[in-house]
Amino acid sequence: MFNTVSGRMPERGEAPGALAARSALSGRARAFIAGVVACASLVGCASSSDVVATSKANTYTVAASATGGRLAWARAHEQAMSEARDYCERRGMQTSVTKETVSGVQGLTEHGSSMSFECHPKF
Incomplete structure (x- = not known):
């Protein structure tokens, strides 16, 4: 089954929804890291x-x-x-x-x- 969110096929044995959840989590993690870096650059030293x-x-x-x-x-x-x-x-x-x-x-x-x-x- 093709995942329209990620544009790829799920791995063997992977539930179709797991791929979307993993992609969303990594997107949230990237956003969090970007936010931390942005705040750190504004604080300066x-x-x-x-x-x-x-x-x-x-x-x-x-x-x-x-x-x-x-x-x-x-x-x-x-x-x-x-x-x-x-x-x-x-x-x-x-x-x-x-x-x-x-x-x-x-x-x-x-x-x-x-x-x-x-x-x-x-x-």
């Missing part, structure tokens, strides 16, 4: 450079970038802030951002945050 000392005492710079979606700039900003905060806290100090430059404003492009900061004693 952020990465940062090492903290670099400047010529001014207790002043440093760090850069971060992120891709995927409209809020990539926020992930880049948070990654740079986190790196600056961690750097100062490891020295028993607190962070004070002096300047931040952002880049990339269109969706699905790389967004960046370049930050200058100082480490000050905690009060």
Whole structure:
């Protein structure tokens, strides 16, 4: 018996409806995988450079970038802030951002945050 859904004959001993069920299941699985991949590409990730000392005492710079979606700039900003905060806290100090430059404003492009900061004693 020819299966009009798949366009092929069922295997020997296979029920005619089993082929259609197997095709539908694999189609659902493919759709699920495609959905997961699409969501993962929109979430993106952020990465940062090492903290670099400047010529001014207790002043440093760090850069971060992120891709995927409209809020990539926020992930880049948070990654740079986190790196600056961690750097100062490891020295028993607190962070004070002096300047931040952002880049990339269109969706699905790389967004960046370049930050200058100082480490000050905690009060």
